[in-house]
Amino acid sequence: MLRIAIDAMGGDFGPQPIMEGLISALRHNTTFTAIAVGDEKELKPLIPPYLIDRIEILHTTDVISMTDSATDALKRKESTIFKAIELVKEGKADAVVSAGHSGASMSLATLRIGRIKGVSRPAIATLMPTSENQNTLVLDVGANVDCDAKNLFEFAIMGQVYAQDVLQLDEPLVGLLSNGEEESKGNEITKEAFTMLSKIPNFAGNVEGSDVFKGTVDVVVCDGFIGNILLKTAEGVADTIGKIIKKDLKRSLISIAGAVLMRKVFKNLKVRVDYAEYGGAPLLGVKAPVIIAHGKSNNKAIQNAIYQAINAASSNLDSDIEERLKLYAIEK
Template sequence: MAAAREFGVPLTLVGDRERVEAELARHDCTGLDIELWHASEVVGMHDSASDAVRKKKDSSIRVAFELVKGGEAAAVVSAGNSGATMAAGMFVLKRMRGIDRPAIAQLLPTLTGSTLVLDVGGNVDCKPDHLVQFAVMGEVYARFVMGLQSPRVGILSNGEEASKGNELTRETSVLLREKPLNYIGYVEGRDVFNGSVDVVVCDGFVGNVVLKLSEGLAETVGKMLKAEIKSSLLSQIGYLLCRKAFNNFRKTVDYAEYGGAPLLGINGVGMICHGGSNPKAIKNAIRFAYDYALKGVNSRMAEKLDESFPKSVREREANEAPADAKERVVS
């Protein structure tokens, strides 16, 4: 509702009609462009991704992507089972030409802006080709969503020297040098937060470790500091005086400001939110999804993919056109 009101996004809510109506009745929706679309099934957090795709044809996540496919909506926003969201998006909308594995990209805050890390979506045991595809998609995202002219693309490694890395990163590095990107070579874990790189490429195993470690460390640092401050009255008074600084800081590192992580590489827009998202996070995710669709990022991505992987244009069957044109968001 906040997204519809603040940003004027037209919304279709997909799910059990009775439950969604009961929830809507508790709010004032006057004048908002909000529709309901009934879906009888639910993909739970412990269901497998294939349930979402094959067994539960009337699940809300599958129906939502069908709406995008049918031109009824431009983007899907989901805080449900992320594996299922990824699978349903791929199954219904198909992969973009040149992409073997769609990726989930996460923005992380730095001192000067933010860094995009991909994949964080569970693409474990990647091949070099997959990482190259992630790099191309991330570069387009950084240009057209983050607004960077020539985003610096790096491979996450265990050292900056070319002699470092593992088999996967070394082969990927050779391939990336031939692509039309501002590829800056290997970057290290510390570079994720220091603003020296814009797009950090890694497999989904490493990406997940990066994401969860960052969340965990930020939380632990906060708790440690709180415990120290509580240990003396003077510190507590001091804390009250600089509380505003703490709150500003918290806002900088708050995942809710970013809202969600885009699913890149499908013919359409999917935004994946944290399972424990608060209203602000969902609101921002809807805004990001809307912007993404309006800006036609997928058309730019398709062009860049064709430029980067010319063989795939000739050799592969053409997939459907990107779903950039439509403007309705499904949530």
């Protein structure tokens, strides 16, 4: 039986949506138990009696807030995120989910749980929607701002293994994010990474920003600075288009018929564009599954993040990443 540790207090909206998400996950999936880290007084009343055997509470009251620094988090050993990660380090949990301070989660996971052998830097991966009902895994989206070619190479390997082991894709295609598809395109670092990546199977070469949403490849690799800009740009455009449509609707004479229709369309659109629906973002390259959920996660997002943690913990992700990296370390 898998055990999932969850930082029950770290999110922007307190323990309520997190515990609700956990409860839904436990109801729909009977293969795991949970350790909720947080204030017993607040958490206990949220647990229904029939789940009392499957949720253990690890009591602590210190919560790292979004305004605290990530380095500060390393010292606060009584915080919910510190204790949740420590559970994994000590083998008392198989994976951890946190909607708290993402910098703190990353630092703690990297330093306390440790990196997989051969990984220079862990990376955050996220799923982006496409029009074809499939998703594109993009990494890194924030952990590493300045990357060299070797980092990008490792991200590609980690992304490919995740796509195989957790997303269950056969022979996932990897693309390198660049300013054009041609091999001649790229900046100094991506050109060097292109040469390194040419050795691995299913490398599709350079891809463009639009390819992420076309689903041209299964995995897109970039540094964390660009990954963040890509994510925020996508959110910004989706948001702007939503606003334009709504404004136009208000102006329209047939807005009543339109409103009925649009409610349906928007609901559908939101499911595909809203990143919360995909749950959290896995931190790849550490020795156990760490899922970083958005601070504003609702219960649905937390539920999905927990499923991601379960899927990763049930796979051979970590040993497969190590093996795959070893393969290319020898070849180099």
